[in-house]
Amino acid sequence: MNSLGTAAPRKILSALFVAACALSVALALVPLAFIMFFVVSQGIQSLNLDFFLHDPRPVGEPGGGMRNAIVGTLMLTGLAAAIAVPIGVVSGIYLSEYRGTRFASAVRFAADTLNGVPSIVIGVFAYGVAVLPFKHFSMLAGGLALGIMMIPLIARTTEELLLLVPNALREGALALGATRAKAVLTVLVPAALPGIITGVVLALARVAGETAPLLFTSFGNPFFSTSLTQPVSSITVQVFSYAISPYEDWHRQAWAGALVLVTIVLICSVAARMATARVARIRGGQ
């Protein structure tokens, strides 16, 4: 064995490792590719204008769509955002401003725990507080369940992003005679805003795909409804009930619903990233 030959085992090991990495990436992407392929190819066949403009028809009657479920999902996530954004952002401000305190540590731990609670458990909780007392399912209960899921996501994102804002900006504001609250609201939060918006949109995208917490809160509704106090349909629950049904026509509609949901989530994510990039460009002055 000469001195030049000793590198060979090392090179082989390196090549093997790179190959293993590449294989893992491919394996991870295969399911995603299949999902996208099936959702798009199956969903696109049943997707037409009627799908967006009509409510479900009884079995056997051709046509019909998911207008009620699409509007329902949009309203449920909007309601969830209305509940979670104020609470989440203000909690995030608290966590970053009082990060050293014991109470803040407790809040942070609680938020992380809440984030790890299975969504069905949150659904049960919303059922207990917003369905049982009123004796019927409602959009409000569904929005509450989704909102509870969003709060820890938004709070932690807000906290992390506020901590990234340079302390020099806070000092600059204080030195001009700003109170602590003014400095936070007029300088720190605006500086972190692009990131906070991205966090909110990603949290929305996440809860828009939830089914479990809606099963016994907003429940589902074959008819179009925008009432807060009535059960309401959502894309996820509609897809679920259509997919387990024995009807071929409903299966096709379920695929179309899945495609619409994936598209909504994708549009949200892309829009959030574009908005962030744009704001960052303006801030950076390029």
Added chain:
Amino acid sequence: MNRPLVAVPRPPATSTPQQQEGQLKIDVDHLSFYYGAKRALEDISIKIQPNVVTAFIGPSGCGKSTFLRTLNRMNDIIPGARVEGRVCIDGADVYGQRVDVVALRRKVGMVFQKSNPFPKSVFENVAYGLRINKMASSRSELTGRVEESLKQAAIWEEVKDRLHESALAMSGGQQQRLCIARALAVRPDILLMDEPASALDPIATQRIEELIYGLKKSYTIVIVTHNMQQAARVSDHTAFFWLGRLVEYGRTEKIFTAPSEKLTEDYLTGRFG
């Protein structure tokens, strides 16, 4: 050994920093400052008159920035910070019970080592202090005050056509002058400058120094600097800090040519620091 051969005449007694008790702008009496248990400033007393530029010099960690920040209570935001002694501005103790820190900081403006424009437009940066303190009653007054401040900071000509562009797009020197304009906009009496030119190139530094010279007419300026030539160029009085203590304070010419303390001389001649 390193003293100049020609003796510098003592300045007239009336203009030494220790004089003119009646019209003192800043009067610090036996000030000590603690970060937790660590004493960062030890028994500092200094009297500063209005419309004078005072330079604080000394090696890194000597407490000159800490001392500067006690004057507008910027150290308040540091957990565990504690102050003993008195700091009077226009005769009022700034650490007194009934002092409004917000009003104090409006009166005592500050420019930081690293320029820190807000991620907003040029105009909004200067207007910020006016807005939060509700110091402009109309849009035209606000615009006027912004323009006036930018002119005072000698940056108006460079930014007048890009008032609504991001402040972060400007060069480092421009950003620092913008920060000075922002501090001037709330019409302070005193301007504290913490190494305002340390991150700038020589040309930008020169512009800041010229600016300081011009601002002296209307403001009392205290500047912390690492650069001894800069202290010699811009200041009327110089205070030398070492290990949290004020070693020597006097007219700049005297400090630089005939310091009374051996320590000052050693520092100025580069024996340490």
